[in-house]
Amino acid sequence: MWYPIKAYFRFLWQSKNEHAVHSPFVFGLVTRCFYDSKSKPEYAVLKQFRKALRNNHKTIEVTDFGAGSRVFNSNQRKISAIAQNAGITQKRAELLLRMARYFAAENILEIGTSLGLATSALGLGNPKAKITTLEGCPQTAAVAQQNFSDFGLPHIELRVGEFETFLKPQNHVLPTRFDLVYFDGNHSKQATLQYFDWLLPTAHNDSVWIFDDIHWSADMEEAWQVIKNHSQVTVSIDTFAWGIVFFRREQPKEHFVIRV
Numbered sequence: 001m002w003y004p005i006k007a008y009f010r011f012l013w014q015s016k017n018e019h020a021v022h023s024p025f026v027f028g029l030v031t032r033c034f035y036d037s038k039s040k041p042e043y044a045v046l047k048q049f050r051k052a053l054r055n056n057h058k059t060i061e062v063t064d065f066g067a068g069s070r071v072f073n074s075n076q077r078k079i080s081a082i083a084q085n086a087g088i089t090q091k092r093a094e095l096l097l098r099m100a101r102y103f104a105a106e107n108i109l110e111i112g113t114s115l116g117l118a119t120s121a122l123g124l125g126n127p128k129a130k131i132t133t134l135e136g137c138p139q140t141a142a143v144a145q146q147n148f149s150d151f152g153l154p155h156i157e158l159r160v161g162e163f164e165t166f167l168k169p170q171n172h173v174l175p176t177r178f179d180l181v182y183f184d185g186n187h188s189k190q191a192t193l194q195y196f197d198w199l200l201p202t203a204h205n206d207s208v209w210i211f212d213d214i215h216w217s218a219d220m221e222e223a224w225q226v227i228k229n230h231s232q233v234t235v236s237i238d239t240f241a242w243g244i245v246f247f248r249r250e251q252p253k254e255h256f257v258i259r260v
Helices: 002-014 024-034 041-054 079-085 090-102 117-125 138-150 163-167 189-202 218-228
Strands: 059-061 076-078 107-111 130-135 156-160 180-183 208-212 235-238 242-246 254-257
Touching: 024 090, 024 235, 041 079, 041 090, 041 117, 041 138, 059 138, 076 079, 090 117, 090 180, 090 208, 107 117, 107 189, 117 130, 117 138, 117 156, 117 180, 130 138, 130 163, 138 156, 163 189, 180 189, 189 208, 189 218, 208 218, 218 235, 218 242
Parallel strands: 107 130, 107 180, 130 156, 180 208, 235 254
Antiparallel strands: 059 076, 208 242, 235 242
């Protein structure tokens, strides 16, 4: 529990704003996307989606294949409690929406649907995108799928099962290229690096990959170090909540720590 708090103080010491960014590519991303404070009509839809989940007091049994929960002691959980304590925040959902729009991502993969809050942000960010989202828990996935239907997000394809069933390259069940990948399914070093390796062939020069909770534990920080130092990663950004990497061959290798 204390590890993220200590990590946050380290982040504050190291982090900068747009004035310390000398890369035109990253400066544009920070000023036109990260720091875009203009209201969007889709933000209201995100709030309605969240409100619907927080008003749903049905209890479901969560199947957890990941690193477990720091909030819940039981797999019997109210949907409202999951939305309140474990879902993406409104601020981060709005940023995810802006990123999907900023990069005009047409083929998107999300690893870890949960109740679909982040998925809906991706879907609202680009209604023309093909979005594939993976969820290991059938009951959680059923809740998300119902909300995708209720909120008119037909371009989201939800697949239920253990992630390796879909991610192993030899299974050939996913597209061969992704413009944006959001990793939010298993906060362990081993799983994160395995997913990274499996999906690496799907990355192209303009792909953006977002890793959630890179400071969740020492384990995840180690995974982040391996990822950002990988030979195919050129630009990496640490926003504390997320680690973001790019594969732009025209960019010099550089790492940024940015307050968002």
